[in-house]
Amino acid sequence: VRRVVVTGLGVIASTGKDSEAFFTNLVEGRSGVRRITQFDPSALSVQIAAEIPDYRPTDYFPNKRLDLLDRFTEFGLIAAREAMETSGLEVREEERRRFGVMMGSGMGGAQTYEVGYCSLYAKGATRVHPFTIPKSMHNAATSQICMEFGAQGPSLSTSTACSSAGHAIGTAFHHIKFNLADVMLAGGSESPVTFGIMRFWESVRVMATGNGDASHACRPFSADREGLVLGEGAAVLVLEELEHARRRGATIYAELAGYGLSSDAGHITQPTIDGPTRAIQMALDEASLNPQDIEYINAHGTGTRLNDSTETQVLKQAFGAHACKLAISSTKSMHGHAMGATAALEAAATVLALQKRVIPPTANYTDPDPECDLDYVPNQARELPIRAALSNSFAFGGLNAVLLLRRFE
Amino acid sequence: VEIQSASKLEGGVSLGISNREEKITMDVAAKVIEIIAREQHLELDAIKLDSSFEQLGIDSLDGVNILFALEEEFKIDIPDSVAQNMKGVRQVVDSLTRVLEGRDISDLVAMAKGDTQPVTN
Numbered sequence: 001v002r003r004v005v006v007t008g009l010g011v012i013a014s015t016g017k018d019s020e021a022f023f024t025n026l027v028e029g030r031s032g033v034r035r036i037t038q039f040d041p042s043a044l045s046v047q048i049a050a051e052i053p054d055y056r057p058t059d060y061f062p063n064k065r066l067d068l069l070d071r072f073t074e075f076g077l078i079a080a081r082e083a084m085e086t087s088g089l090e091v092r093e094e095e096r097r098r099f100g101v102m103m104g105s106g107m108g109g110a111q112t113y114e115v116g117y118c119s120l121y122a123k124g125a126t127r128v129h130p131f132t133i134p135k136s137m138h139n140a141a142t143s144q145i146c147m148e149f150g151a152q153g154p155s156l157s158t159s160t161a162c163s164s165a166g167h168a169i170g171t172a173f174h175h176i177k178f179n180l181a182d183v184m185l186a187g188g189s190e191s192p193v194t195f196g197i198m199r200f201w202e203s204v205r206v207m208a209t210g211n212g213d214a215s216h217a218c219r220p221f222s223a224d225r226e227g228l229v230l231g232e233g234a235a236v237l238v239l240e241e242l243e244h245a246r247r248r249g250a251t252i253y254a255e256l257a258g259y260g261l262s263s264d265a266g267h268i269t270q271p272t273i274d275g276p277t278r279a280i281q282m283a284l285d286e287a288s289l290n291p292q293d294i295e296y297i298n299a300h301g302t303g304t305r306l307n308d309s310t311e312t313q314v315l316k317q318a319f320g321a322h323a324c325k326l327a328i329s330s331t332k333s334m335h336g337h338a339m340g341a342t343a344a345l346e347a348a349a350t351v352l353a354l355q356k357r358v359i360p361p362t363a364n365y366t367d368p369d370p371e372c373d374l375d376y377v378p379n380q381a382r383e384l385p386i387r388a389a390l391s392n393s394f395a396f397g398g399l400n401a402v403l404l405l406r407r408f409e
Numbered sequence: 410v411e412i413q414s415a416s417k418l419e420g421g422v423s424l425g426i427s428n429r430e431e432k433i434t435m436d437v438a439a440k441v442i443e444i445i446a447r448e449q450h451l452e453l454d455a456i457k458l459d460s461s462f463e464q465l466g467i468d469s470l471d472g473v474n475i476l477f478a479l480e481e482e483f484k485i486d487i488p489d490s491v492a493q494n495m496k497g498v499r500q501v502v503d504s505l506t507r508v509l510e511g512r513d514i515s516d517l518v519a520m521a522k523g524d525t526q527p528v529t530n
Binding site: 129130 | 449450470473474476477480
């Protein structure tokens with residue numbers, strides 16, 4: 001059986017513009033949620049988001065290149081660059097056809113769509129910029145990453161809302177495991193902080209306003225939780241077949257050992273218990289692990305009333321009595337809910353938790369909720385030499401993705 | 410951006426038209442070069458009237474982008490049948506001149522000299 005390991009990591013998020021800064025801030029419990037700066041949010045009832053602070057595209061790309069990049073693609077490229085750099089990987093010409101890219105995004109080039117629609121509908125323009133399509137298409141991030149690194153192997157983009165990046169990473173994992181590729185860049189990117197999308201989310205009534213205290217707005221599993229906070233960013237993992245990694249003496253961060261996916265086929269927004277439970281079981285089965293072998297769960301943990309209580313029930317169903325022994329944390333409390341990128345940010349956090357033997361906390365935890373009565377690693381990081389962990393993603397639409405990562409030994 | 414004066418353009422433009430109209434065509438050429446330079450992020454003097462798109466590194470998608478910019482700036486529609494013959498700077502100027510036929514030329518001169526605001530989105 002071909003084994004798959006993580007040999008590189010790249011992140012750009014509100015909590016850090018590279019993977020080291022990202023993880024350090026998570027461990028220290030620092031939130032990236034602030035008042036929105038990309039536009040004037042005064043007209044919105046929700047005026048906060050986990051935006052990347054002081055982001056200047058020209059720090060990363062020449063102007064000619066930027067003409068064709070939506071913000072979500074920029075983030076994807078930046079994360080992919082760090083992932084490649086940390087991996088030390090140099091893909092030779094003859095290896096390119098075994099090297100692919102899989103990126104998730106829920107909204108794709110939403111900012112570009114918005115500019116186009118605004119000029120058509122609001123300003124009465126009769127034509128829009130010809131780069132609107134190549135900038136906004138959901139596969140733009142995947143394709144631009146392929147072009148930058150010469151990846152000519154199996155490549156695609158996924159769009160399954162909050163699970164997008166989980167499905168991208170899982171699918172990439174299986175492509176290596178089942179011998180369709182040797183190296184994959186996999187993750188997700190999202191740039192959902194626009195006036196329109198904020199309005200759309202407001203109307204769903206699942207958003208935290210923060211009441212003037214942005215950094216404490218997102219309080220997953222806490223009794224006083226008031227909803228989710230949108231975030232932006234990207235994360236990319238370098239996935240590599242174990243022997244391929246060994247031959248070149250690569251640093252191995254962790255092993256990706258299992259992937260489970262399922263569909264609730266229930267409700268378009270309300271999660272079920274059965275669907276996510278089956279995804280967890282599937283990931284455990286693939287890795288040939290027992291529920292008792294799992295020590296840490298990077299939870300979906302959005303901070304909404306319904307998600308967090310349902311996810312707690314899911315963990316009880318999947319792990320039985322062992323659920324009480326799990327260390328569970330929602331890093332969304334700090335990097336926000338980055339939609340199609342979030343599963344990649346959380347997979348990166350899980351990989352680093354395994355490698356650095358420290359679990360980032362659930363920030364902003366205040367009061368216990370009787371419906372959420374497990375160990376959510378409240379507010380303080382925990383040093384723990386964990387060996388196996390899950391990263392959960394349960395999307396709107398009932399499409400679930402669970403990644404099982406373990407320390408490589 | 411300072412518009413390059415027509416007299417600096419190499420190659421000249423000979424369309425078999427009167428001096429007055431030739432002057433106008435030179436103004437169009439200057440505006441076209443300015444637009445190409447802006448859209449391609451090139452220096453003005455890197456673009457000659459005889460430059461082909463290929464020489465300037467302008468691919469098919471770049472070409473569509475330049476057409477869009479020309480349509481916006483000159484407030485015209487360039488039909489596909491005309492657009493597909495635009496493979497170099499001179500062809501753009503020639504085609505544009507034909508598209509602009511019958512229009513009030515003083516407007517165009519003013520626009521080419523940068524006296525009017527281009528249409529923006």
